[in-house]
Amino acid sequence: MRWGVLIFPGTWSHQDFGHVFQDVLGVDWGYVWHKDTSVAGYDCLFLPGGFAHGDYLRCGAIARFSPVMDALIRFARDGGSVLGSCNGFQILCEAGLLPGALLRNHSLQYRCRWVHIRTESTDTPFTQTARSDQVLKIPISHGEGRYYASPETLARLQSSGQIVFRYSTPDGQITEEANPNGSLENIAGVCNEGRNVVGLMPHPERASEALLGSEDGRILFQGLLEGVLRR
Amino acid sequence: MLEAQIHVTLKRSVLDPQGDTVRSGLATLGFQGVTDCRIGKFMVLHLAERDPVKARAQVDEMCRKLLANPVIEDYVFQICEVGE
Numbered sequence: 012m013r014w015g016v017l018i019f020p021g022t023w024s025h026q027d028f029g030h031v032f033q034d035v036l037g038v039d040w041g042y043v044w045h046k047d048t049s050v051a052g053y054d055c056l057f058l059p060g061g062f063a064h065g066d067y068l069r070c071g072a073i074a075r076f077s078p079v080m081d082a083l084i085r086f087a088r089d090g091g092s093v094l095g096s097c098n099g100f101q102i103l104c105e106a107g108l109l110p111g112a113l114l115r116n117h118s119l120q121y122r123c124r125w126v127h128i129r130t131e132s133t134d135t136p137f138t139q140t141a142r143s144d145q146v147l148k149i150p151i152s153h154g155e156g157r158y159y160a161s162p163e164t165l166a167r168l169q170s171s172g173q174i175v176f177r178y179s180t181p182d183g184q185i186t187e188e189a190n191p192n193g194s195l196e197n198i199a200g201v202c203n204e205g206r207n208v209v210g211l212m213p214h215p216e217r218a219s220e221a222l223l224g225s226e227d228g229r230i231l232f233q234g235l236l237e238g239v240l241r242r
Numbered sequence: 243m244l245e246a247q248i249h250v251t252l253k254r255s256v257l258d259p260q261g262d263t264v265r266s267g268l269a270t271l272g273f274q275g276v277t278d279c280r281i282g283k284f285m286v287l288h289l290a291e292r293d294p295v296k297a298r299a300q301v302d303e304m305c306r307k308l309l310a311n312p313v314i315e316d317y318v319f320q321i322c323e324v325g326e
Binding site for chain 2: 068069072076104105111112114115116117118119157159160161162193
């Protein structure tokens with residue numbers, strides 16, 4: 012199994028993903044440049060955080076038209092597992108692979124701190140080894156992470172179980188205080204209808220070693236290691 | 243030459259904390275009469291197209307595909323004749 016980490020001009024978390032894949036998990040992986048037109052040979056793709064193409068116009072709006080995106084969209088439509096974190100989540104929303112959009116934080120401030128997120132769905136390749144309602148301690152680092160979807164979309168997400176993570180207290184309560192950016196319904200992560208594409212604002216790659224304060228982020232990768240091939 | 247003047251704004255249903263902050267700033271300055279403030283983007287494009295009808299269709303497509311995100315934003319534009 013080989014994992015691909017996408018790099019756009021302005022991506023900044025790719026080395027953190029690479030470090031975790033290489034030094035912590037020991038998986039086979041490689042970088043995929045945004046001008047590549049094929050993702051052949053990869054079993055799973057990751058879109059890291061950063062400021063792809065400067066986040067000009069809107070976060071992810073220009074990255075969505077990078078040459079690699081056609082291949083990525085085909086990969087996702089064929090059922091390939093795709094995870095977008097932070098800017099990667101924004102890109103997946105702009106590309107229409109995930110519902111909704113990410114807006115300026117309610118506080119108008121950049122938020123860089125630990126948060127807790129409660130696992131709302133274990134029916135994705137990335138959360139299949141998590142327990143339902145499991146609370147994960149993972150950091151966020153963003154200025155535009157306020158999840159928004161129209162009331163109709165939100166209702167659909169809820170009824171079809173596409174909300175994957177919500178910001179919560181350490182003991183799993185969904186409260187306004189636990190919401191770092193004003194996201195609707197405390198939503199921190201969602202998946203597509205096919206459940207193979209997941210996006211979340213927190214950074215699991217920055218919480219994959221005890222030395223860094225939490226290993227909870229590894230759960231998102233662990234699920235893949237144990238289960239991607241059977242999907 | 244044809245020029246497109248495009249306004250992109252957040253939909254009314256989308257909270258605009260930036261607009262709210264500017265409105266409270268105006269109130270602090272003594273402008274109490276501002277009941278709402280929305281912040282958006284203004285874009286000016288110069289077009290090679292000389293036919294206003296075709297230009298309008300092109301700009302509308304640009305707005306739908308890139309310049310605005312229909313999930314969160316609305317757009318309006320006008321096509322004007324300007325000097326070279």
